[in-house]
Amino acid sequence: SKSFVPTSTSTKYKKNATTPGAAILFKATDKVSVYANYIEGLTKGDAAPLTAANYPTIFAPYKTKQTELGVKFDQGTFAHTLSLFEIKKPSAYTDLVTNVYTSGGEQRNRGVEWSFFGSPIENVRLMGGASYIEPEVTKTAIQSNEGNMALGVPKTQGKLGVEWDSEVAQGVLTLSGNATAVSKQYINQDNTLHIPGRTLIDVGTRYKTSISNHPVTFRADINNLTNKAYWGMPKLSNLALGAPRTYMLSVSYDF
Numbered sequence: 001s002k003s004f005v006p007t008s009t010s011t012k013y014k015k016n017a018t019t020p021g022a023a024i025l026f027k028a029t030d031k032v033s034v035y036a037n038y039i040e041g042l043t044k045g046d047a048a049p050l051t052a053a054n055y056p057t058i059f060a061p062y063k064t065k066q067t068e069l070g071v072k073f074d075q076g077t078f079a080h081t082l083s084l085f086e087i088k089k090p091s092a093y094t095d096l097v098t099n100v101y102t103s104g105g106e107q108r109n110r111g112v113e114w115s116f117f118g119s120p121i122e123n124v125r126l127m128g129g130a131s132y133i134e135p136e137v138t139k140t141a142i143q144s145n146e147g148n149m150a151l152g153v154p155k156t157q158g159k160l161g162v163e164w165d166s167e168v169a170q171g172v173l174t175l176s177g178n179a180t181a182v183s184k185q186y187i188n189q190d191n192t193l194h195i196p197g198r199t200l201i202d203v204g205t206r207y208k209t210s211i212s213n214h215p216v217t218f219r220a221d222i223n224n225l226t227n228k229a230y231w232g233m234p235k236l237s238n239l240a241l242g243a244p245r246t247y248m249l250s251v252s253y254d255f
Contacts, residue, residue, distance in 0.1 A: 001044070016170055017042055017061045033072045040065050046092040048101035059103040062090040076120030078126075086110045093141040106139040107150045128160035140189065152233035154182040171209030178202040195231040195239070200224055204218045215254040222247055 001013045003028030023037035070083030091105035115129030135153035140146055149155070161178040181199040206223035227245040 009212070011056065011058070013044065013058055015045070015061050017063060019063060033074070034070070035072065036067075036069045038067050045103060046101075049094070049182055050095055051099075052101035053099040054101055059092065061170070064089045075118070078116070078120050080114065080116045082112070082114050082150065084112050091140075094130075096141055104139055104207070105141075106137075107135065108138045109133050109150070109153065110133045123165040124163070125163040128158070130158040132156055137189070142189065144211075145189045149186050150191065151187060151189070152185050153162060154185050154197065156183040157181065168207070169209070171207055174206050174208075176204045176206075187233070187239055191225055195233070198230040198232075200230075201226055201244075211253075217252045219250045219252075220248070 003011050003013075019040035019042045021039035023035065023039075025033055025035040027033045041064040043062045043064065045061055047059075048055045049058040050056075053136045066085065066087045068083050068085040073080045087109040089107045089109070090103060091107055092101060092103045093105045094101050096105060101231070111131055111133035113129060113131040117125075117127040119125050127196055133153060133155055135150035135155070137148050137150050138148055158181045159179070161176070163174055163176045166173050166175075179199060179201050181197070183197040184194045185197075186194045200223075202221065202223045203225055204219065206217055208215065208217050209237065210216060223246040225245060228242070229244070230242040232240055232242045
């Protein structure tokens, strides 16, 4: 990537790294499988801010390392998974003594997650789950903040989605609903400020039919049905107002 600043010369960022991934699965029975995996993610390194002594240094790519161990129970039309995981994510901060921006920070997320999906009865589909996460700051500029919860990561999350199909006229009508709940999220390093948890409900419908032998789908959705007012951290760093009740209509035509 290249960046251009009017007051200085352009900068070029060209870095690479090897990010391995591995997985293994053991099928204990026809319905039960045990699995484990390890994978590394790659993201562009942070750039030192204008106020830092080492501006405009850009760090090498960050490697996020994830390890997971889980079990899957598959009944054919319905399945459950339960997993334990750990994610280590590098981060950057400005040293309070030297004013040097460094990439020596680290955030570690450990947790357990249960998910389910499938069709328990005819014409009905369910998908959802719940998770518990310990998002801990393990390395940072202020030693007293080590061990605190990381910014923007809720400890508990839950989601439930349901769809129901019904044949109507010359097509299929589907009604859907989704509920998402998250606990509070901290917004400062010393964990003295947080935004409260929230539950959001979305509903929708779609109608699949055909016109002149071409598939057509009509959709109508309402996001944030209860018009819940809330704060969120969509990028895990920037505080923003959540979207209000939103209506959406769309049509897709295959040809």
